[in-house]
Amino acid sequence: MQIELEVNGETETFEASKSDSLLDVLRANGYTGAKRGCDTGACGFCTVHVDGDPTLSCVTPVTKAEGASVETIEGLGEQDDLHPVQQAFVDNTALQCGFCIPGMIMRSKALLDENPDPTEQEVREALSDNLCRCTGYKKIVEAVLDAADRMDVDRAVATDGGPPSDGDPPPDTAAGGTLDSGCPPGGCDCSGGEP
Amino acid sequence: MSDDADTRANGNGAETDADGAETDGGTASQSDAAEDLAELEQYPFEWDEPANNDLAPGERDSVSQRAEKYDDRKLVTGQAKYTADYEERYPDLAYAAVVRSEIPHGRVTDIDASAAEAMDGVEAVLTPDSDAVPDAKYTSAGQSYPEPSPWDMHVLTEHVRYVGDPVAAIAAEDAETARAAADAVEVRYEEYDYVTDPEAAFDADAPQLFGDEEVENEIVGHDYDRNRMANIEGELGDPESAFEGDDVHVHETEWVTIRQSHANVEKHTSLAYRNEDDRHVLVTSTQVPNHTRRQLAHLFDIPIRDIRVKKPRVGGGFGGKQAMVVEPIPLALSLATDRPVLYEATREEEFYAMRSRHPMKVKAKTAVTDDGDIEAIDIYALSNTGAYGSHGMTVAGNVGSKPLPLYSKVPNVHFEADIVHTNTPQTGAMRGYGAPQGTLALEGHLDEVARDLDLDPVEFRQRHYMEVGDLDEIAGMMGGEGAKRRIRSCGLDECIERGKEAIGWDAIEQPDEDHLHRGVGMALSAQGTGVAGDELGAAQLMMNEDGSFHLQVGGVDIGTGADTAFLQIAAEVLGCDEDQIVVRSSDTDVTPFDYGAYASSTTYISGMAVKKAAEDAKERILEWGARMLDEPVADLDTGDGAVYSEATGDSVTLEDIGYEAAYGDEEREHILGKGTHCTEESPPPFAAQFVDVTVDEETGEFDVHKLAVAVDCGVAINPGMAEGQVEGANHMSYELAVSEGITLDDQGRAEVSDFDEYHLPSATETPPIESILVETHEPTGPFGAKSVAEVPTNTVPPALSNAVRDAVGVRIQEMPITAAKIREKLDER
Amino acid sequence: MSDSDNASDLDDGPDGVRAEEEATGGTVEGAAREPDRKAPDEREAITTDEEKDDARQIVTGEARYTADYRDRFPDLAHGKVVRSDIAHGHVESVDTSAAEAMDGVYAVITPFDDVVPDTLYSSSGQSYPEPSPWDLTVLREHVRFVGDPVAAVAAEDPDTADRAARKVEVEYRERDAVFDPEAALDEDAPQLFETDDVENKQSGADYARNLESHFEGELGDVDAAFDAAEAGEGVHVVETEWETPYQSHCVPEPHATIAYTDEDDRHVFITATQVPFHTRRQISHLFDVPIRDVRVTKPRIGAGFGSKQEMAIEPITFALHLAAGRPVKLEMTRQEEFTALRFRHPMRMRMKTAVTEEGDIEAMDLYTLSNSGAYGTHGMTVANNVGTKPLPIYPRVPNVRFSGDVVHTNLPMGAAMRGYGAPQGHFAVESHMDEVARRLGLDPIEFRLRNAVREGDLDRSVAILKDDDRFERTIRSCGIRECVERGKEAIGYDDLDQPDEDHRHRGVGMALIAQGSGVAGKELGAAQVKMNEDGSFHLQVGGVDTGTGADTMFSQIAAEVLGCPPEDVVVVAADTDLTPFDYGAYASSTTYISGRAVKNAAEDAKERLLEWGATLLDEPPEVLDTGDGAVYSEETGNRVSLEEIGYEATYGDDEREHILGDGNHSTDESPPPYGAQFVDVTVNEETGEYDLNKLVFAADCGVAINPALVEGQIEGGEHMSLEYATSGGLSFDGEGNPEVQGFRQYGMPRTTDHPPMETILVETHEPTGPFGAKSIAELPTNGVPPALSNAIRDAVGVRLTELPFTDEDLRAALDARDGDD
């Protein structure tokens, strides 16, 4: 059978069989960012967004996703232009083998979309369906909290009429400093906010 | 070119001319003898050659064996993978097509890509203004750095200079769509005047192709106001005086060569993608992976470390791929689309938009005494480099520096070349690299002189050509690939002897029919072995625990069998079978550096690097052998898959050593070897070409019965493969003699678009070729090897011209040799 | 070559002690004498939190793990294994006809097929010949546990493969099974192996008693010491028993392999492995193909933790590939991971000591009974580590005995797992020591530090099982006391607030930890460095990054030597065709062995760099050094950039050279890293429930090449250790059928299960390691069980001896305590 999905903003038609999970179809079509860890919805490695909700794609029949808008890790940033959540994971060394990370990041992004300023406990609860075997979760939780701070800064700018918040954080926030130059990230020509 | 050369030349002139008297009042304060000594020190005859380099035939286990070419089995079963065969690895592969200029000269004023962009499946349309298209100038020539070629090209260009210049590029989901989209791009031009004839281009009033600001890294003698890309000149002795002497006969002849296509069966093909490490990978059909990596890095401003160039099997290069011809296109498109992109040139593009051999007009002039002593030679070449200058100067330099050194005993030599732009397709490196043009002129000329002065053409040459021990100064007197060198191996005498025998030189039977005349002609040639003083090869070796090896070498096998030669060289050193070694070559991430496959350097330079790496590993193997056999290293050697003692006869297999080194209790080591090689040497290989032809005096038609060519390539590492090189080169040389090449219309547009229009001699049109290998020992080469791949490309045009002259007394100087031209000359006669 | 390195290591004995004394201060004068030692401010590329080289690939989902290579193979077949559903018996027949008749099925293989070798082998990725028995066949006629592979299928898609596998009908002749290791030792127990069923038997094997190995070693005279203690006064003898369960690695990426034959007719494995070179050798031997025709390449790997120090699924994949004539991918399911792959060995241990009233340990005797499961991979060597890792914490104890039995049962296979016997051993030894202190009324920390290792000690117990005293080691770096000091402070050891509620009691426990750095005398690493003309480098190294960040660490070590930024070192690693040899990622060897090989290779290249620098600067190489992307003169301050050297060496007029370096490293040394684990717990006396308030781990891993990555190793190791103490474990029904089939039943700790963790790095300088580094990855796996046992003892006075500690266990112990009262 053929099934139509919107993946990362592009509508595509996929060959699929009735018994396929959404994960099966994504992976068979080059979206290998989502990982297969258990096939029973127990590990969270396959987390993607379906119509904005974090979803375990390995236990989602693809037929249920027909027509839906799916966002995968491939739809976030690029290696030289990371999404703030991705950047925070990198900067906090919050990954080792990385197999759980795509799911972890999709789950974290969903959390921050809904709750831009979570407490540590809220982060832990949001991520409690996502297993990680390497990190002991410590740096992951720290990364998500850090991402929240970064996005908060971005958002503050964005509400001032700046560009949308998906861009790179400005270098000085990435370095842990505070954004006090008053420049929108990448949005002006003053070359780094010389006072 | 070189003041240095001129100074030395004067010294020598003094010696010859005035018998010790210092005629020209130079600053020479040393005696000639002292000078000779000094030169002998600087260019010693004795070479510090390791004992293992000079093996008698009976001592060779791998070298000079007809080892099976290691990739043959996959080639004959169709399993070998060329660039385009990797497309199945990339499910999201996009395909490229290029929009090319349809006018010979002008400026792009507007590109309307809207129709193309609107087509289904079109991923990107790039024009000179696109972000992904660098605007840096570069040369496509795959040479050392900075390249001895002008940086005069753009990836996509607004100033078009020939019919074929790339203007825009498309990536689409399949090749048909890409081509259709390319057709749908509308380009508007402001047309300029154009010029297609090199002599006309040289005129001060001719349309000018380049403004001064349009070129960087300009080459010596450039004069863009007159469309001159370069002028080079070199001199030994005092040729001017020699020509003015009253006791000499001065002959002057002029020769014309064709625009030859490489016609590599595999078209230029290149696949570019960004990998998950955010690095850029090119799988590409190239002779120069490392140069390409550097050039792409500079052009696109990407660090060298982030580019990987891999050469899979290559379907022939012949110099056409000693250039970064197509790689920037798929790379730019892959940057623009973030998808893997494959660009495969069409065969039509191969003929009008890739590269070709420089067409030249070459004049030869000699001063010869009654006794048949050549007092002076002067060669002048006018080279048509087409729209761009890649390889322009260096190819023209070789017109002189390859054939002239053959006659190293001639005291006065002059060479000059002008390299001129026209609005015609691009030229570039091609097997022989200027030597075919020069060899036609010189060898045709000398034959004509001999016949005119009633000298035996063979003997006449023999009196002047180089011998072992000579100091060849000619090779270094001008641009090109040469340097002053001591000759340490020369098999010319034997080449001639065996060639004569093969063709039946002394016993030609004339046909019964009166209008049929049979003749034989011969020509000699010398080439080089690598670019003297501008080569580098390196190799690494790793021993596996079962006594097998992995060899990583930068050297580039473009179908010649170089990988097999590397295996044989390594196996000879390591004392194992070739099949115990797995070779991996030409991958800039994995293999050490190499300048690439050109200038006949692969066996000599890269092969020597392999030998050094193997010797480095062997040292460690012998250490382990010594430990395990409890004997001193000095008594040990490798052979037959083992380390054995010459003292006791005891041995331990390489497998035992491998396991002990990897898993032993006391100590462990991964046995590794590394080697890097560079040299100032570039010893010449030699060829003697013989052609047997029958000419029909009534029609001018001629029938070539046989080509015989004897080649001294030192020790042939693999005689079967060496013969293959000789025969293939001779076929290409035959084409130079009898085929029209790429012909152009008056706008410089190629008139050839496919194989059926390009007269590549077919199986029936190609005469039988007898290849003869004459072994000499070149002490500077690995196991005595010199090069082989280029020298037999040079010789058929003069030898056939000479044979026709022999048969019916007429001289054809403008290639190709055709029945009509012979008929015309016969009629004149 | 490693000779000189080895020699200097071996000759280091007395000097090493002196070097050690210098080391404690990390002084600059040390740096002058020892090029390896760099004061913190002299370091450019090491001890920086360099971004992990694959971090960006990973967070964008671009990193490719084995199964992600499927799109490179349009004709890929998907494999599925048919497994035994009985615990013990023989395959009588396999009916494959129904499976073979299905559309899209390319091959069905059974033990009786030609492409399936019947050679005996061990799956353990160890040195050669492996110190594990060869008792496996690729597919098994004689099945020994529920999950043993009997047949396999390759089909056009995973779904077809699954369905076909279910249609394979296997008939068995069942046999009696045994599930308890002590019962298995009985003469009358069902016997798993006949003598002929095993080659390469290990020491003390007695298959009639299902004994895979028995071993024993002694220093001094233990019996005499105990006799004396019992006869005399002032010496107390304490004996304790401990038990640990199966633990699953829970590797995020299930085992996966793609096998194909390339156009050169060579066999290629893209596989999730920690041991590419061992796998290459083992495949070669098993399938009788030359080593040179096998290529094993490791892509990104979703962690290993020891479960991939095994050739676990490669042989079946390869046999399927041979049968199907096309590339085959075999990917385990999570259920297979929990039932059929590999686990930490369950053990029962006995610890006995004789201790004076002052707290001097006179004698230690440790015995372990290890349940090896159905096959013997890593059986003996893991059990050996139960003693040889923790006992050396107390190297001055004069009388030490360590013995063990490794026994087969009809249960899943024990194998290598992070810690490799040390978690079991530390649980026994460190809980025991705490118990001794408490029984003798000594401060548990003071008691241990009184006996614990110091720099300069000669450690003989590490070699207690070896005949060869060259494996005894001098301790040249030891920060264990600083670990304890800083750990105490972080956990608030001396001022613990008790909860207000009477039934809630708070306690703190501590455990000392030691591990090794590689297998002493059984390691080899090698590397090659190639310089590019722009001054960047390609580094080819056999070492295996299993997600730990090893590749990043390699680039830092190379960069420190070469004087360039780490991102200018492109690492090509763990591909048997492209990279030099390496034993693989296990035994905490990667930084110490492979990292040292990288350092040696970089130094080899640096020699050439300095030569070129000397030519270009016209100064002698002796006054030159590399740094900041250049070769500079210490005398004149002149510098020439690496880029200039690269272009000159490549394209220069006079001479040219491709600057290459190679390096090897092997050694008999395996210096221990040290740690101190602290646990802060509150116990509800009424319910037995307990809350972990905090974990603190202080580690001495020598010089941390990349502190952020080291912290990650510690936190991840503690996570695994936390699980070992508090959850996890496998259970089986009476027929040997596994009851844990997935994450949910298993109970791997989640974010919400984790207490706050604090990580402390204590820097020492290990002179035998690259830039002073020792290992880190395994060390923190050992600490939580004993520290938690000790903390509970501290809080409520009861001792838990069986992992994991459940609320019920604790409740029962409290009840017993109160009953005793």
Place this chain on the structure above:
Amino acid sequence: MDIELTINGETTTVEAGSEQDLATVLRQHGHIDVKCGCDGGTCGASKVFVDGDVRMACGMAATEAEGSDVQTVASLGTQDDLHPVQQAFVDNFAVQCGFCIPGMIVQATALLDENPDPTEREVREALDDNVCRCTGYQKPVEAVLDAAGRMREEGVAADGGRPIGGEPADDTAMGKPADAGGCCGGGCDE
């Protein structure tokens, strides 16, 4: 559209555009041993057997091959078990870059099927529309003549079937006379 083809003995349905040539379609389905060296029908690299006749696959529409039996060079032998023509090409160093070789071998096999004992001239004529840029045709011609000899000696069926005696004996490979020692050159057990 879908067309049915038998490719190297396996019947499959392949998708082909009406404009697509057979070579492109074969390559898209993994038969990369079919090479394309020109813009259509002029270099011979793409030669395959279509119902037993040699055709340049790039010069014929895929639809024209509907229902046909297509054999590519890969059907002749494997790397471990070469067809005598392939073996002769290897042994005679008739292969350099190899790009033209699949077409060349298909053509040579067809020739020998029809004419087991061709003259040199006949070989050259048969290969006349196979472009080779490396060898000067010298060694390919010698290889075909050598293959003819081997196949006659080994009694390979005239229809190009597999050799009866397996691999040719080494002494023929080395160019020694095949009658040395009176042995048949590999086809017998003596």
